[in-house]
Amino acid sequence: MARRIGIKDVAAAAGVSTATVSHVLNRVEGKRISEETRQRVWKAAGELGYAPNGLARGLRMQRSQTIGFVSDEIATTPHAGRMILGAQEAAAAEGLVLLLVNTSGDAELERASIDMLLQRRVDGVLYAAMYHRTVELPDALRATPTVLLDAGSADPAVPSVVPDEVQGGYAAVRELTDHGHRRIGMIVQTVDLPARQGRLEGYRRALAEVGVVYDPSLVAAETAVPFNTVGGDVEAGYRAARRLLTTERRPTALFCFNDRMAAGAYRAAAELGLTIPGDLSVIGFDNQELVCESVHPQLSTVQLPHYEMGARAVAQLLALTKSPGRPPGPGMNELLPCPLVARASVASPSRL
Amino acid sequence: MARRIGIKDVAAAAGVSTATVSHVLNRVEGKRISEETRQRVWKAAGELGYAPNGLARGLRMQRSQTIGFVSDEIATTPHAGRMILGAQEAAAAEGLVLLLVNTSGDAELERASIDMLLQRRVDGVLYAAMYHRTVELPDALRATPTVLLDAGSADPAVPSVVPDEVQGGYAAVRELTDHGHRRIGMIVQTVDLPARQGRLEGYRRALAEVGVVYDPSLVAAETAVPFNTVGGDVEAGYRAARRLLTTERRPTALFCFNDRMAAGAYRAAAELGLTIPGDLSVIGFDNQELVCESVHPQLSTVQLPHYEMGARAVAQLLALTKSPGRPPGPGMNELLPCPLVARASVASPSRL
Numbered sequence: 001m002a003r004r005i006g007i008k009d010v011a012a013a014a015g016v017s018t019a020t021v022s023h024v025l026n027r028v029e030g031k032r033i034s035e036e037t038r039q040r041v042w043k044a045a046g047e048l049g050y051a052p053n054g055l056a057r058g059l060r061m062q063r064s065q066t067i068g069f070v071s072d073e074i075a076t077t078p079h080a081g082r083m084i085l086g087a088q089e090a091a092a093a094e095g096l097v098l099l100l101v102n103t104s105g106d107a108e109l110e111r112a113s114i115d116m117l118l119q120r121r122v123d124g125v126l127y128a129a130m131y132h133r134t135v136e137l138p139d140a141l142r143a144t145p146t147v148l149l150d151a152g153s154a155d156p157a158v159p160s161v162v163p164d165e166v167q168g169g170y171a172a173v174r175e176l177t178d179h180g181h182r183r184i185g186m187i188v189q190t191v192d193l194p195a196r197q198g199r200l201e202g203y204r205r206a207l208a209e210v211g212v213v214y215d216p217s218l219v220a221a222e223t224a225v226p227f228n229t230v231g232g233d234v235e236a237g238y239r240a241a242r243r244l245l246t247t248e249r250r251p252t253a254l255f256c257f258n259d260r261m262a263a264g265a266y267r268a269a270a271e272l273g274l275t276i277p278g279d280l281s282v283i284g285f286d287n288q289e290l291v292c293e294s295v296h297p298q299l300s301t302v303q304l305p306h307y308e309m310g311a312r313a314v315a316q317l318l319a320l321t322k323s324p325g326r327p328p329g330p331g332m333n334e335l336l337p338c339p340l341v342a343r344a345s346v347a348s349p350s351r352l
Numbered sequence: 353m354a355r356r357i358g359i360k361d362v363a364a365a366a367g368v369s370t371a372t373v374s375h376v377l378n379r380v381e382g383k384r385i386s387e388e389t390r391q392r393v394w395k396a397a398g399e400l401g402y403a404p405n406g407l408a409r410g411l412r413m414q415r416s417q418t419i420g421f422v423s424d425e426i427a428t429t430p431h432a433g434r435m436i437l438g439a440q441e442a443a444a445a446e447g448l449v450l451l452l453v454n455t456s457g458d459a460e461l462e463r464a465s466i467d468m469l470l471q472r473r474v475d476g477v478l479y480a481a482m483y484h485r486t487v488e489l490p491d492a493l494r495a496t497p498t499v500l501l502d503a504g505s506a507d508p509a510v511p512s513v514v515p516d517e518v519q520g521g522y523a524a525v526r527e528l529t530d531h532g533h534r535r536i537g538m539i540v541q542t543v544d545l546p547a548r549q550g551r552l553e554g555y556r557r558a559l560a561e562v563g564v565v566y567d568p569s570l571v572a573a574e575t576a577v578p579f580n581t582v583g584g585d586v587e588a589g590y591r592a593a594r595r596l597l598t599t600e601r602r603p604t605a606l607f608c609f610n611d612r613m614a615a616g617a618y619r620a621a622a623e624l625g626l627t628i629p630g631d632l633s634v635i636g637f638d639n640q641e642l643v644c645e646s647v648h649p650q651l652s653t654v655q656l657p658h659y660e661m662g663a664r665a666v667a668q669l670l671a672l673t674k675s676p677g678r679p680p681g682p683g684m685n686e687l688l689p690c691p692l693v694a695r696a697s698v699a700s701p702s703r704l
Contacts, residue, residue, distance in 0.1 A: 035399075038399075039395055039399065042394055042395060042397075042399075043391050043394060043395055045394075047387075047390075047391065047394075066451070066472075069452070080432070080433045080436075081432045081433060084432075084452065084454075085454055088452060088453065088454050089454070092453070092461075092465070092468075095468070097451050097452065097453055097468055097469070097472070098451070098452045098453075099418070099449050099450070099451055099452075100421070100436065100440060100449065100450045100451075100452045101440065101444070101449055101450075102436075102437055102440050102441070109444075113444070116444075116447070116449055117449070120418075120449070229645075230641045230642055230644075230645040230646065231641075231645040231650070234645055234646055259646075260642070260645075260646060263646035263647075266648075267648045270622075270648075288642055289581075289582045289583075290582055290612070290640055290642035290643050290646075291642050291643070291646045292582075293581075293582040293583040293586055293612075294582065294586055294611075294612060294615035294642075294643045294646055294647060295615075295646060295647070296618075296619045296622075298583070
């Protein structure tokens with residue numbers, strides 16, 4: 001490997017002091033250095049290929065060794081941490097760091113943030129949603145390698161990494177049927193999201209597998225107010241569970257759209273004098289530990305693979321930047337599995 | 353404002369094409385460009401002060417308009433999001449972005465991460481702990497403007513922003529005494545942290561204010577296993593609360609070290625047939641919404657000001673970078689207030 005060119009080399013070549021080199025190259029103002037000397041220093045630096053630091057190296061390579069991480073609502077979700085960590089560790093393994101911007105869902109702020117990233121010549125951008133949904137890629141990112149993280153696009157040419165909601169819903173309900181449950185209710189919120197569609201589809205598949213005919217009266221939907229808040233989800237889960245658990249032939253188990261709705265189901269069960277899991281099995285979705293381990297008994301659930309999504313999105317981005325000619329295809333729309341996390345809220349329906 | 357110098361200006365001054373300018377300045381290999389032409393381009397670029405992009409501008413100013421955000425355990429805490437958001441929004445207001453690295457508490461990784469940031473010439477560094485504790489500033493950061501975030505240092509010359517644990521503990525217990533409680537238990541974990549010391553001190557102050565003599569038998573400490581996990585804290589809270597609630601003269605209210613321990617106290621109360629807040633008032637600390645709003649009734653608590661800490665740390669850092677000569681003093685060790693968040697778990701001890 002060639003010896004790294006230092007400021008001393010430039011100084012020697014230009015016949016000036018290292019201080020002068022520094023002043024010229026850093027364009028320090030108010031120093032009395034003749035125009036002729038300045039030009040000699042620039043010429044020497046150029047000839048020697050002097051790279052004072054990472055910035056200069058980035059400039060030379062036209063690569064900054066940074067990845068922009070654009071997210072909509074980083075603060076409002078505890079998922080953000082694991083997604084960022086997954087991306088950050090995968091990036092660090094390649095000597096890259098994350099430049100983080102948050103848009104709070106504001107279009108104007110998003111434009112400004114993306115400009116800021118492009119101006120810094122990021123090698124690529126992760127465009128992250130804080131819950132799985134369909135987004136439109138901002139025009140400003142069309143010319144930059146970009147991977148959607150926890151978000152899909154109507155345009156399949158935009159690469160993405162999302163959780164496999166269908167498989168996750170299937171895994172959750174399979175845990176219930178494996179314990180012998182057949183009369184299984186599902187509680188969901190009403191907003192139409194990929195997560196809602198997918199988890200419902202997984203519910204139906206798992207039931208079909210054990211020969212149970214889908215019964216829409218066992219699916220209770222309630223609107224979470226406000227949308228996507230803890231309190232809103234818990235309350236909607238409470239109402240939906242109360243509804244299902246006060247029917248004549250109540251279900252022996254509930255599959256809840258997320259852990260927060262499951263916490264509401266716990267409250268409904270307690271009010272009705274039903275013990276979990278003796279009288280009622282409950283399974284959630286997301287694996288938000290703060291919920292799952294705060295309720296008693298601890299909640300069995302299915303994990304959203306946030307860490308893995310962050311890491312896979314970086315891997316996809318690196319593949320894109322390394323072969324910029326390769327057109328993204330369907331293989332770049334990646335579904336990651338959601339594994340079961342069994343705790344203490346599922347048992348056999350022995351008492352019924 | 354002067355017109356921005358573009359690549360065309362450099363090309364015109366050097367008498368070459370813009371493509372040649374680009375090839376030379378970006379040091380594209382394998383182009384047949386004579387040494388004489390290369391030197392002419394570098395000279396012209398230098399004379400005109402050509403700044404092709406943000407990277408080059410950063411190089412010229414020796415400032416990258418980025419702030420390094422070094423954290424130890426971003427993924428394991430849902431607090432991280434709000435702290436990062438506070439820092440990110442305060443930075444964005446000044447046209448700065450955050451370069452994010454996570455060390456997972458590993459000294460080797462920390463050294464490498466900090467090197468990576470310094471190489472990118474960050475304007476300064478926020479060194480963040482994900483819970484309030486005392487840290488030693490890495491040597492590599494001694495020469496760079498650095499502010500500790502949610503962490504204190506044994507060396508008061510290192511600026512820091514931390515929550516005011518004493519005031520927070522006082523606010524929590526004051527909420528109980530304001531409702532008429534006098535026999536107030538406290539449950540804590542056993543590890544000696546600034547948060548533990550401060551919240552205990554606040555507890556004693558609030559009691560003293562209403563003339564209640566501190567009674568150490570009302571403070572129950574249990575070890576959380578594993579440390580700093582949801583399940584460990586909930587279980588420790590459960591054990592500590594059971595202990596206090598089964599004494600002959602049980603307290604009418606509990607101040608819990610954090611919301612997770614409070615969730616354990618809810619379980620102990622339910623087992624003992626005590627309703628909250630009718631038979632027992634409970635107050636937590638941290639305001640982790642996923643816990644506070646998942647339990648029933650919703651938990652009153654005191655908020656850790658994570659967003660504000662992130663924002664204030666950036667403000668301190670900007671002050672440091674703007675007046676690098678100013679020595680940090682005690683004024684730079686900033687305590688932020690922890691406001692009360694009243695929900696539904698505190699009432700007057702009417703039934704007793």
